[in-house]
Amino acid sequence: MEKVGIRIDKRIHDRIKERLKSTGFTSVEDYVNYVLDEVLSSMEEDEGEDMSDEDQEKVKERLRALGYLE
């Protein structure tokens, strides 16, 4: 998977490094990836997303074409 570099506070980096000892992770990078992925997935699950009127109409049009909606 393609990766990009970002910078984080050394203080956070050190806290993560300390935490690694009690996890199965062997690198700060892997741990940060995991945590961010979990947090974002959770947020995406919880948040409803607004669909534009245009997008909603596209879905409805599809349902009509399939015969499921009048």
Added chain:
Amino acid sequence: MGRDYITVVTGLPRSGTSLMMSMLDKGGIAPLKDDVRTADVDNPKGYYEFERVKKLPGDQGWLPEARGRAVKVLGELMKHLPSGFEYRVVFMMRDLDEIVSSQKKMMIRRGEDPDVIPDDELIRLYRTYLKNLKGLVNSSENMRVAYINYNELLSDPDQSFEEIRDLFDGDIDADSMRDAIDLSLYRNRGG
């Protein structure tokens, strides 16, 4: 069996809602259907639809008749189910690539252009659409829901049966439900 709630089977078209309706029928929950839309190559065992559902929210007069029975309600119409009833919802999920592929075959048979919306865009739309629909169902105090994955239902039915049993507090014949699964039919048609 004395069920005073309405069993609702919902999801996107081609997510296995008709299969679930037939399973519930075998399991002891009679379907509310009118057979206006008859069986065809897309649904060889019938659609299990009740046309008046499509008239929601204007026509709600059929809802008392649905108590104790199972009715198929398209996801789009779930928001129109009125309060004043208790609903047990079987929410069918399926791999979105499979749903889109199956819908396209159906549209071709119906003489519709299946490529009006590119597949990638449609999957993106459906993903958001389903997320919002789940939010609606989860936040409705008069709805209890079981999310059943069509793919898992076919590959490992026991887990799905357990979730369905829980939804109905055990008041369903899960062993008979198994009889509704025609694996050759569902596997061979790939949609």
